[in-house]
Amino acid sequence: MISQIVSAVGVVIAGVFVCALYYWLSDKILQAVFPVPVDNVRAASVNLNRRAAVRPWLFLGPALILLIVYLVYPVVATFILSFYDRSGGNFVGLANYRWAIQDAQFRQSIFNNILWLAVVPAACTFFGLVIAVLTDRIWWGNLAKSLIFMPMAISFVGASVIWKFIYEYRGGSETQIGLLNAIVQAIGGSPQVWISLPFWNNFFLMAILIWIQTGFAMVILSAALRGIPEETIEAAVIDGASGWQIFWKIMVPQIWGTIAVVWTTITILVLKVFDIVLTMTNGQWNTMVLANLMFDWMFRGGGDSGRSAVIALVIMAAVTPIMIWNIRQANKEMGGH
Amino acid sequence: MSAAASLRRIGLPRLVVHFSVLVICIVWLIPTLGILVTSFREAGQITASGWWTAFTGAAETSAARLGDPATAKQNGATYVISGSVFEGGKGGTVRAFGTRVAAPTEFAVGKAADLGDGETLTINEDGSYTYSKNAPFEGRGKRVYLSVATPPSFTTDNYRTVLTSQGIGQSFVNSLTVAVPATIIPILIAAFAAYALSWMEFPGRALIIALVVGLIVVPLQMSLIPLLKMYNEIGNFFGVPSRSYAGIWLAHSAFGMPLAIYLLRNYISGLPREIIESARVDGASDFEIFVKIILPLSFPALASFSIFQFLWTWNDLLVAMVFLGTGKDQLVLTGALNALLGSMGGKWEILTASAFITIVVPIIVFFALQRYLVRGLLAGSVKGG
DSSP states (O other): OOHHHHHHHHHHHHHHHHHHHHHHHHHHHHHHHSSOSSSSSHHHHHHHHHHHHHHOOOOOOHHHHHHHIIHHHHHHHHHHHTTTTSSSSSTTTTTTHHHHHOOOOHHHHHHHHHHHHHHHHHHHHHHHHHHHHHTSSSHHHHHHHHHHHHGGSSSSHHHHHHHHSSOOOHHHHHHOOHHHHHHHHHHHHOOOOGGGSTTHHHHHHHHHHHHHHHHHHHHHHHHHTTSSOOHHHHHHHHOOOOOIIIIIIIIIHTTHHHHHHHHHHHHHHHOOOOOOHHHTTTTTTOOOOHHHHHOOOOOOOOHHHHHHHHHHHHHHHHHHHHHHHHHHHHHHHHHHO | OOOHHHHHHHSSHHHHHHHHHHHHHHHHHHHHHHHHHTTOOHHHHHSOOGGGGGTOOOOEHHHHOOGGGGGGGEETEEEEEEETTTSSSSEEEEEEEESTTTTSSSTTTSSSSEEEEEEEEEOOSSSSSEEEEEEESSOOOEEEEEEEOOOOOSSHHHHHHHHHHHHHHHHHHHHHHHHHHHHHHHHHHHHHHHHHHHHOOOHHHHHHHHHHHHHHHHOHHHHHHHHHHHHHHHHHHTTSSSSHHHHHHHHHHHHHOOOHHHHHHHHHTTTTHHHHHHHHHHTTTTHHIIIIIIIHHTTTHHHHHHHHHHHHHHHHOHHHHHSSSTHHHOOOHHHHHHHHHHHHHTTTTHHHHHHHHEEEEEEHHHHHHHHHHHHHHHOTTOOOO
């Protein structure tokens, strides 16, 4: 164990050293290859231009290589693999896509993903907005925000254990030690096995993600609310608008952009939700989602890269509109500089 | 007066606001509190009563056998057996007792209970009892059922167990081994790239920025299959294990790279132009400008990103399941916890203690560096997590 720690520390130091050495050495080599002679102004300016042309690529090099090997190439390769059989060796045309359309589990996943997409971003944004408005008005608001924001630091697996304990069911006459069943019992209901309750169990899994992500929505929306020009609100107050009207007709319209960002960010996260479903139910009792199904097929029976790739592509297709929108926003911002 | 201050004068009464926020905070905190409290309780208590009773003490039903008839003392016409129901066991406070398992609270403590057949039994709070009969006792010692109030008791045994025998200690080290290099390595690479994209002119710059922004939201799922194949081929070709720490460091570095470049570029391109240009006039090379000016000035952005990346790599399960083995020397905390959920389902003393060890490091990081985390979130809310 000690040797592992030592080697990890060694790697950190060596890694940083190698990185620094690369940038330093490549800069030195560049200067040696394109010297700037003091007695020849013409040659000096030519070489200075050459240095300026090459240097950005030296700085960008390692990052670009990582991006291409780990992200760009795999996206293309996954697309191609979706037309091949389980081992990736034989071309099968659209067979994997046909399989997906007819597969009951795949359809279940699509249905559940749509359910997640309909509930989780809306719930997080709504709760986030309400809590942001409320906490901005009290002196201990920052402490409250910290507490609500905290689940963001907890892993999905950790959160799953936390919530599985809340949903815990014990049969027969045993004491219910799960909080939810204890409450249900206290108000006269009968305890349930919540996570195997068809259809509704999806919502019990969603609660976990909502618990984690509401803090994120709250932090972003709270910052946006503080950025609203006070004149607009004062004018509304003078005109005799009620608090409710001010909130919906003055404040919310001014932060639509931020709400959209929060909504899309959580949407992307929901599309990729994997850990929660894996640890809570592993897709049993009709809770399967795409990311989990994809992982399942990656290893099921030795792995089926074709089917797995098709499922990944469905997730990718769902993300693509958001990706295009982001790129256009970024381009617009750069044009403004 | 800020927008919030203007709003303060209107709308809901203050007391209602305080109360609602308090309720929300409690709801948000209770799940975590539940496993924290449970992780310090004894296994027997966890299943006997809900964790919310941990501080008030729980009423447990236990059985005890009264003394053997042979130990009875004759006192005139009555025979008496006396002793303590806690003999040879742990102590406690008796709240009530009974002679049938279905009714452990049939009789109150401290008063003589008439058991019929001329038998009376008195059990006191401290467990001492007097059992008397107007005739000699027969058979074996009588069985009684007690409702015992066990005082709130907490233990660190669960932590000792999971850290040693359940391999959580080793996994903790493995998680650190993954997370620390996977946080530090990408920062430097991304910072150089961000500088080039901010302050250097070259053809294709806009295209690369667009690529980076686009890659931020590409789902990891798109990368996993080809990379798994690639790692296996490299492993076979060079005769090295395909699942290694070096492999996951590179994978995490690459997956965090788009957000890192995006965040750092936003920050670095916002630095004052004069500083960089005056340094150039003074004859500093881009390398020197980067190391001596950009890096120190970018500290807040670097801190923001490293917190993100650390939380992400520490909490990740998917990448670890694909790129690391499941052996003891490579199983990270999230993976170990996932495995325990399968093998130890229902053993909450193990699960809660393990879960708490898993989440304690990110929570410390979170509370210590929350400022930078919020700043990073506000700058990089394009990222999908």
